[in-house]
Amino acid sequence: MQYLGQPKSDVAIAKYAVALMILIRILLYLFRQFRIRIRKNENNRMDPPSAPWIPIVGSLPFMGRYPERVIADWGRNRGYGSVFRVRFGTMNAVVLNDLSSIHEAYVKNGHRMSGRIQTSLIQEMTNGNGLIFLDYGDKWRSMRKFGHSAFKSISANEHLNEIIAEESQMLVAALAKQLNNPESTDEYLCGNYKRAHPPQSLKSRYDLNNNAGEWKLLDPEEFMHKATGNVMCNLLFGRSFRKDEEDYNAVLEETPIQARKSASVFMLVFLVPALRGMPYVKDVIDEALCFRKDTFKMIKEVVDQHISDFTELKPESDFVDCFINEMKNVDREDANENSFFTYDQLLTYVFDIFTAGAETTADTLLWGLLYLSRDLKLQAELRKEIINIGGNNFFPSVNHMSKMHLLKATIQEILRIRPINTFGMPRTATERCTINGYDVPKGSVVLPNVWSVHHDPEVFPEPEVFDVRRHINEFGEFVPSKSVVGFSVGPRQCIGKRIADIDIFFILSSIIRNFEFRLPKVWQNSTKSFVYRELDMKGKNGHVLLAPEYDLEWRRIE
Structure with missing residues (x-):
């Protein structure tokens, strides 16, 4: 067809010009992809695609909404492989999409892959203290060494076993009391427990006549946060807090709220720093920083009391006492290392452990209860194992952990199917290195896709199916999996892993031994009947992957 007012030859030239431009664009794109995938540098190392x-x-x-799942698909099904670059906003990160690449980066090259991103927001929050956001260097090595030693000492002490076991029994008693009298406010929650639904509304929403007098409705969320918070406080401070200590209880109640409210906003600013000054973003961050100051105030009061009462290090001492002992030990041979043990460092270190440890453990337990509520048969098998090993009057002990193979397998499957930190914490390369043949320059941001490892169908067939038997061998024994890496690996592996393992084991075993719990039925207008409530099991994603809000029906087991 000829354009109006144009000679036929001009029309042909225009067509050829357009075709040539398209061809050039295609060739440039292919050349760029060729360079990214094939081009080798002077050291014979390829750049990641x-x-x-x-x-x-x-x-x-x-x-x-779920970048970890999309990126896993890119790696497996779109040809990008196990190591490739992904731009999160303005941050250009190298993503490690399988176990071998994570192991090569974080274990074989651990000393080259232990840096942390340093931003103005991180500096504003930490002032160069703590542990989680500390960059790789002498201070981090000193704090890591101390933290690992302190936790190892505390976790090996029978006193910790008693603390967590006692807290587990207090939790069971609190749940039982709340179920016996749903209208009451249990002292365990210090009067701050807010039900998701007022008691009077439950009768119209849920089928409470099924096994009337046996099953009672209860939201377990705040119970889990209170239990793990008390364990963490005993670990850090050597004590839990009374119901009349309002500052502490306000912090404990507000911590999960702030975590859910600000996590995604902090991550957004982390990826696109220019958004820091936007009205809504600024308000959320300012509120979170204000809450941080309130938490520091609570921590400061407890630490000051410890310093005032400090006499000598005892075997049953807590984390703060261990740190104060280092502060007061002026006879250390390494004066430079000793200089890292400062008052401000202690406050930030405690804050990091308190907020990260208690929250992630509680969130893991909430995922666990939700998955177990869908399988009463598995609950019965677990209860049988607990009673066979621990007796009818079960009181949890670390000695039980190695013997309860089914429960250990269940906990590992919970950690696998819904990792709380789907990408772990970003690290930076402190030196240039090679990962799976790809060049990773110094300063590169590196992200492990934990979700991808946990849902690798070659390692875990039908990865979205909750199957505890995948962690049991033919002899009925629990098999630890190197492919479950939620606590990370290498030099920056979580120093509280052992304590988290004990905490989850004690609390979950105590609940299963004493209660049966299930998802409630809700009224469905379309069928005019009660059906089991459908929940979005994908979770709520932000910086961490949280379980959806839910209620459970509970029944006490004698």
Whole structure:
């Protein structure tokens, strides 16, 4: 067809020009992809391929609500492989998408892959103290060494066993009391427990006539947060807090609220720092920083009391006492290392452990209860194992852990199927290195896709199916999996892993021994009947992967 007012030859030239431009664009794109995938540098190392991205926002528009799952698909099904670059906003990260690449980066090259990103927001929050956000160097090595030693000493002490066991029994008693009298406010929650639904509304929403007098409705969320918070306080401070200590209880109640409210906003600013000053973003961050100051105030009061009462280190001493002992030990040979043990460092260190440890453990327990509520048969098998090993009057002990193979397998499956930190904490390369043949320059941001490892179908067939038997061998014994890496690996592996394992084991075993719990039935207008409530088991994603809000029906087991 001829354009109006144009000679036929001009029309042909225009068509050829457009075709030539398209061809050039295609060739440039293919050349760029060829360079990314094939080009080798002077050391014979390849650059990692790059996922699709656009300026400023990077690959975020292509990743949806669950970037860890999209990135896992890119690696397995779109040809990007186990190591490739993904732009999270303005941050260009190298993503490790399988176990071998994570092991090569964090274990074989652990000393080269232990840095942390340093931003103005991180500096504002930490002032260069703590542990989680400390960059790789002498101070981090000193604090890591101390923390590992302190936790190892405390976790090996029978006193910790008694603390967590006692807290587990207090939790059981509190749950039983609340179930016997749903209208009451249990002292265990210090009067702050807010039900998701007023008691009078439950009769119309839930089928409470099924096994009337036996099953009672209860939201376990705040019970889990209180239990893990008290364990962490005993670990750090050597004590839990009374119901009349309002500052502490306010902090404990507000911590999960702030975590859920601000996590995604902090991550957004982390990825696109320019958003820090936007009205809504600024308000959320300012509120979170204000809460942080309140938490520091509570920690400071407890630490000051410890310093005032400090006499000598005792075997049953807590984390704060261990740190104060280092502060007061002026005869250390390494004066430079000793200088890291400061008052401000102690406050931030305690804050890091308190907020990270208690929250992640509680969130793991909430996922565990939700999955177990869907399988009463598994609960019965677990209860049988607990009674066979621990007796009818079960009181949890670390000595039981190695003997309860089914329960250990269940906990590992909970950790696998819904890892709380789907990407772990970003690290930076402190030296240039090679991962699976790809060049990772110094300063590169590196992210492990924990979700991808936990849902690798070659390692875990039908990865979205909750199957505890995958962790049991033919002899009925629990098999620890190297492919469950929620606590990370290498030099920056979580120093509280052992304590978290004990905490989850004690609390979950105590609940299963004493209660049966299930998802309630809700009224469905379309069928005019009660059906089991459907929940979004994908979870609520932000910086961490949280279970959906839910209630359970509970029944006491004698």
